[in-house]
Amino acid sequence: MSQLKNDAICAMDVDFAQWYTDVCRKAELMDYSSVKGFIIYRPYGYAIWENFQQELDRKFKETGHENVYMPMLIPTSLLQKEADHVEGFAPECAVVTRGGLDELEEPLVIRPTSETLFCEHYAKVVNSYRDLPKKYNQWCSVVRWEKTTRPFLRGSEFLWQEGHTVHATEEEARNETLQMLNIYKDTCKDLLALPMVTGLKTEKEKFAGAEETYTIEALMHDGKALQSGTSHYFGQGFAKAFDMKFLNKENQLEYVYQTSWGVSTRLIGAIIMVHGDNNGLVLPPRVAPIQIMIVPIRQQQEGVLDCAYALEKELKQAGLRVRVDTSDKSPGWKFSEAEMRGIPLRIELGPKDIEQNQCVIAKRNDGTKQTIALDDQLVTTIKNLLNQIHDEMYAKAQKHLQEHTTRVQTKDEFVDVLENKTGFVQAPWCGDTACELKIKEETTATSRCITNEEVHNETCICCGKPAKHIVNFAKSY
């Protein structure tokens, strides 16, 4: 362990990918397992997910959703019921062919996503409009066999939630799709300090089986986009494939309208790559497993540790997540370690501070320090500082996003921005998948989402035909 920490992490500008991997491992967020693409979520990484999960789960319940748990294994025949869906997922499935000591008659697939299971269940339990809506969510892990994997960003197994709802009307289902998209966007802003660009995916990029897919996209420090969550409107496609019918108020049989939506531990990757710096992680205070690290100076001197523990107790009682670093390392070493782990506030407390009834507080996000009295205003001050850090982190990320979003009108401009300025490039597009594919082939940029901007007499940057949409393109993870 100590050896790992001893090594500096790679500088972002030298090798961003290496910097990312260094941070993941040296901040002890994860470790590799012996199966490629399957990572271990270590306590510090898992706690970030837990904090996020808790708040998102609260919002789900507040908006009338209920948690369930569906089987981990799906019969291949069930997965094949919806044509687009199976085509999208079959190539990345892990397949169980033996159970106990027997070969299985029908191979089972470890869920890559659970639409088919929810459909089968809803077909059984929904009979009348009285049974609608059903708004279920599930927290679990899913398996998608990936060739190229990176911690949190793309793994053969990842943790996520998947919401699956069925409704009596198209309007209600469409509202649900957008409501969940907004909950994602707001929670990313309010909890993770991550600004998100939202919009519809193109036909080519939408979910296998969906009528429409909305996405939240974040912009990483290196100018690449990261799809961070999706919300799908299915219409009646799966309903027809799975015979999900209900008796409406007019006593007629009708197919249900359906949605699904999910976010995953990929968001941990977004936190790292949006907020991190050359000293390591910078964690948004509201999900940071440790919000405040108290570092005692000359801790062997009488009274120092007592004072540190008293402060810890006071902050803990105020609902803050705080620790005292009592290890036998030097204060300087402890400072670096707290920085590497992205702990939002560090409190330095030595004999002189105690004499003057004060402490020094350092903010991780901008490195500034201030001296603060150890009085009854301390808790309020610290809470305010944590909120301030959150706001500053969001503002910085928002500024980076704005500065790296460029509206272009020609392909030359497009290529130039993509190569030099990086980030989102907003360009007119005819709506044709062929152009999208060609742009990808030539530039490696993909369409991230369609903007709301109206098109006025512009032409597709690829084919020159009249443009239908202005699309956010970007290189992406």
Place this chain on the structure above:
Amino acid sequence: MSQLKNDAICAMDVDFAQWYTDVCRKAELMDYSSVKGFIIYRPYGYAIWENFQQELDRKFKETGHENVYMPMLIPTSLLQKEADHVEGFAPECAVVTRGGLDELEEPLVIRPTSETLFCEHYAKVVNSYRDLPKKYNQWCSVVRWEKTTRPFLRGSEFLWQEGHTVHATEEEARNETLQMLNIYKDTCKDLLALPMVTGLKTEKEKFAGAEETYTIEALMHDGKALQSGTSHYFGQGFAKAFDMKFLNKENQLEYVYQTSWGVSTRLIGAIIMVHGDNNGLVLPPRVAPIQIMIVPIRQQQEGVLDCAYALEKELKQAGLRVRVDTSDKSPGWKFSEAEMRGIPLRIELGPKDIEQNQCVIAKRNDGTKQTIALDDQLVTTIKNLLNQIHDEMYAKAQKHLQEHTTRVQTKDEFVDVLENKTGFVQAPWCGDTACELKIKEETTATSRCITNEEVHNETCICCGKPAKHIVNFAKSY
């Protein structure tokens, strides 16, 4: 749905197994999926687990445990590293042989339990006594291929938590094993109103790879025992197989001492079979997803629903889980439904009650009713009633357990009690596995755990040799 509820459930005395299945399905705790042994945890069943999980997780963290997430798949070679362990689990593994479009070089097993993964990780991250103890826990599902399955009691997939800890000394590891056993026992008592018998498993019944296994055993209404949780002391067995060494304070390399412990959704089965009655579920108030159901009488009359909603709001603000049943069913139907679902308190509220500023409260556990004023004491009264119900349910279960625990000295007595009185039969045993096997073969009863009772000149009920222990035997699930 309504059709299911229309049918009465089977009476317990007629067919206990059928009663159990009826309750599981008609209280909408679960449903079957299309893969045998894999069930769907429906919202009402899952919410019970969530409420239990929340409190247990709080206790884990309070005692210094951290949550992690390990991969779902284990290489077969890794599972084979500890001889007893693989022998115990290999016959019930689900095996992944295809990933993506390729045959795997080495088959992967879906975790039946994760000792081997934790061992591999600990071997990497533990180097010095400074790194110890490591006390990790994981909430997940596991897969064990079962031939005979029953909802919650025995399934091919179930939800659980598995704690895995490593320590520098034997004493610390042994303390951990017992601490977790006691946390299980206390939480079952305080949250689920379930009295547990605790003790050591015999050699034959202990966990595959453990040095010692402690168990919590509950007694079902039909006189059968249910193993409800286990806590294992591993000594250094796995440590040697996985080379988990650390530098101790004397700077010498030493193997770690290890524990693991788990409880699962099987506890939902225990709740059903200990507390349930011929009207359905009886849920312990502290985990009941709905603690109070308000049933408006003559709900179409002006003011009735307003009053019901006002009451709901008041109780909700007091932190209680409450609903108003506004469906278009008759009050009698709603009563039965609330009973079937085991809702601890039912509030009846009609125009006459409202006129007199009162309501009628019915307790699910004993069917008693009382009239209570709608005044500022109401919240306190209801909270007290919920606590009272909890205590009554525990006392009743405890009485049943005591009345069905019989100390015997001979095999004839043993067989008689087992056949007629049922429950736990405490009998002297020589310590020989052969006798244990013979008893099982002849009576179908198994040793559940070794009691603390000292043996004075008694002889084994099977072979007549001097007894070493008094053992709790029982027929079991």
